[in-house]
Amino acid sequence: MLFLTFEKIQQMLDELKKAYSGIFEDALLEEILETGILKTFHENDKIIDYGDYVKFLPLLLSGAIKILREDKEGDELLLYFLESGDTCAMTLSCCLGQTRSEIRAVAEKETQLIMIPIQKMEEWTSKYKSWRNFVFDSYHSRLTEMLETIDTIAFLNMDKRLMRYLQDKAKINQNELVQVTHQEIAYDMHTSRVVISRLLKKLELDGKIELQRNAINVLDL
Structure with a gap:
């Protein structure tokens, strides 16, 4: 982190503690600060794309990320959102298995990440109990969210799916006014603009x- 100014390092430390102080012990926070790379992404920037080899694990400091999955026809489906204090279980799997990414991660709004080199993952798993718990909890949380997505597709009518989608976006952005076009919703929900x-x-x-x-102003939250 020597290339960062003191003010930037202090800002990064403050953001790191705000997002993860209740999750990681101080010693681990210090290692994250020493080895991590601070990245900023703007709205709609691609963070990870299909087929990428993932060499860094993202820890989300601020903002939000949507995780998308593509079918054989090239259509996408929104799997889940990530918020401050999260990481992506799909990215964890790619890091551990050294396989290509099967998801696309896109910044929902301006987002700051700390990118952790994958070689640190195994070291911290044996060194820090809080890191092991974080990894397991991340897998569990993302699996639960994907199961909820499957349940929504399988059991909810399209209008209820759409309402849940809008409520989720409003909560993620902490604003009942959701800035989104009908076509963007159609992409995320794997349907047509006319239906939406x-x-x-x-x-x-x-x-x-x-x-x-x-x-869209979401009145029913």
Whole structure:
């Protein structure tokens, strides 16, 4: 971290403690600060893409990331969101197995990450109990979220799926006004823009949302 200014290092330390002080002990936080690389991504920037070899584990300091999965036809489905204090279980798997990424990670809004070299993962697993717990908890949380996604697709009507999607985006961005187009929603939900537009109009008539230009006000949170 010698190439960073003192002010930047202090800012990074403050953000790291804010996101992970309740998860990692001080000694591990210091190692993360020494070995990690601070990265900033803007809204819609690709952080990890399909086929990438993952050489760093991302620890999310601020912002939000959406994790997408692609089918054989090239259509995408939103799997889950990551927030401050999270990491991606799919990335963990790629790091440990040294395999290519099967997901795409995209910044939902301006996002700061600390990228941890993969060689540190095994070392910290044996050295720090808090790191082992964090890895296991991350796997469990992401698995639960993917099962919820499967349940949503299998058991909920499309209008209920859409409402849950909008509620999740509003909570992730901490703003009931969701800046998103009908086409972007269609991509995330693996359907057509025409279907999304029709369902949004129905939700508006039901008093659950208010449609605006390239934005949706979520009234039912």
